[in-house]
Amino acid sequence: xxxxxxxxxxxxxxxxxxxxxxxxxxxxxxxxxxxxxxxxxxxxxxxxxxxxxxxxxxxxxxxxxxxxxxxxxxxxxxxxxxxxxxxxxxxxxxxxxxxxxxxxxxxxxxxxxxxxxxxxxxxxxxxxxxxxxxxxxxxxxxxxxxxxxxxxxxxxxxxxxxxxxxxxxxxxxxxxxxxxxxxxxxxxxxxxxxxxxxxxxxxxxxxxxxxxxxxxxxxxxxxxxxxxxxxxxxxxxxxxxxxxxxxxxxxxxxxxxxxxxxxxxxxxxxxxxxxxxxxxxxxxxxxxxxxxxxxxxxxxxxxxxxxxxxxxxxxxxxxxxxxxxxxxxxxxxxxxxxxxxxxxxxxxxxxxxxxxxxxxxxxxxxxxxxxxxxxxxxxxxxx
Numbered sequence: 001x002x003x004x005x006x007x008x009x010x011x012x013x014x015x016x017x018x019x020x021x022x023x024x025x026x027x028x029x030x031x032x033x034x035x036x037x038x039x040x041x042x043x044x045x046x047x048x049x050x051x052x053x054x055x056x057x058x059x060x061x062x063x064x065x066x067x068x069x070x071x072x073x074x075x076x077x078x079x080x081x082x083x084x085x086x087x088x089x090x091x092x093x094x095x096x097x098x099x100x101x102x103x104x105x106x107x108x109x110x111x112x113x114x115x116x117x118x119x120x121x122x123x124x125x126x127x128x129x130x131x132x133x134x135x136x137x138x139x140x141x142x143x144x145x146x147x148x149x150x151x152x153x154x155x156x157x158x159x160x161x162x163x164x165x166x167x168x169x170x171x172x173x174x175x176x177x178x179x180x181x182x183x184x185x186x187x188x189x190x191x192x193x194x195x196x197x198x199x200x201x202x203x204x205x206x207x208x209x210x211x212x213x214x215x216x217x218x219x220x221x222x223x224x225x226x227x228x229x230x231x232x233x234x235x236x237x238x239x240x241x242x243x244x245x246x247x248x249x250x251x252x253x254x255x256x257x258x259x260x261x262x263x264x265x266x267x268x269x270x271x272x273x274x275x276x277x278x279x280x281x282x283x284x285x286x287x288x289x290x291x292x293x294x295x296x297x298x299x300x301x302x303x304x305x306x307x308x309x310x311x312x313x314x315x316x317x318x319x320x321x322x323x324x325x326x327x328x329x330x331x332x333x334x335x336x337x338x339x340x341x342x343x344x345x346x347x348x349x350x351x352x353x354x355x356x357x358x359x360x361x362x363x364x365x366x367x368x369x370x371x372x373x374x375x376x377x378x379x380x381x382x383x
Contacts, residue, residue: 023216
């Protein structure tokens with residue numbers, strides 16, 4: 001599996017990501033041709049090696065006609081649609097811009113369709129974000145990971161006037177993302193850089209154990225006083241595992257009617273929980289109790305917390321975030337003498353779908369174990 005790790009030791013922006021991807025091997029001419037598929041003004045994309053402290057990196061430049069356009073989300077989505085990109089590129093780029101628009105709508109208290117993109121709506125920013133997404137796909141990146149994000153400090157001048165660093169939109173975009181103060185004054189993380197990381201990175205922390213294939217350094221516009229103003233990206237190859245994060249919500253229950261546990265579990269699964277399980281525990285005064293555990297995506301933790309509080313007597317819910325390593329898997333349909341059975345395949349591991357096996361066992365009035373054995377044997381023969 002091919003992944004890309006963003007080592008954000010100084011800061012991150014859309015153009016720094018794009019420069020680092022060129023450093024990792026993205027072909028400049030191919031990237032330019034892909035970006036030109038959008039109905040945008042004629043532009044020129046160049047890349048140069050620049051010094052940042054004692055290191056060098058790739059600084060990208062877009063040469064574009066001057067414009068004063070303030071675009072809405074729908075305008076940017078139309079550009080992506082008219083570019084005729086594959087669904088993953090259009091989906092990911094659209095999701096990044098939507099995340100920015102949602103942050104702006106919350107800050108200004110307006111509907112998302114009324115949000116005017118200012119700096120982010122400038123054509124070079126649109127090309128930065130779209131180019132980064134295209135670059136990921138040109139490199140064959142299947143998973144993006146990143147370190148915590150430095151925030152910077154001080155103030156920054158924007159179309160909205162002088163604002164604190166990080167800018168309100170940047171901080172809003174980074175909700176749920178691990179952040180740190182950083183070593184430099186000024187804006188080291190921009191809304192575009194923040195949105196790409198927040199929307200697409202699936203794991204935060206150290207780079208996964210893997211073999212580096214290529215390393216690129218994307219340069220920012222200014223010289224750093226304490227650390228080189230560079231973003232390092234590492235293209236790597238792993239085995240058949242995916243690395244992500246899950247939130248684990250827990251509540252100790254000792255005063256709940258046992259008849260309600262089944263309903264609570266069903267309610268959580270219907271809401272999209274990744275897993276729900278209950279563990280017998282001994283609580284204070286030696287009272288028997290139940291530990292309710294819910295696994296969900298980190299960005300959905302607040303929603304599942306509210307469900308647990310509403311559906312159980314608990315007065316509090318604990319939350320933690322954990323790394324999750326999982327095998328790549330796919331669902332294949334296997335034809336058996338009992339009919340078509342879906343089988344989950346992960347490497348050499350095979351697991352027939354319970355519902356399919358149960359339905360076939362009822363239909364043919366045979367033990368479900370026979371269906372499992374038949375589906376597993378046939379899947380092993382075909383894969």
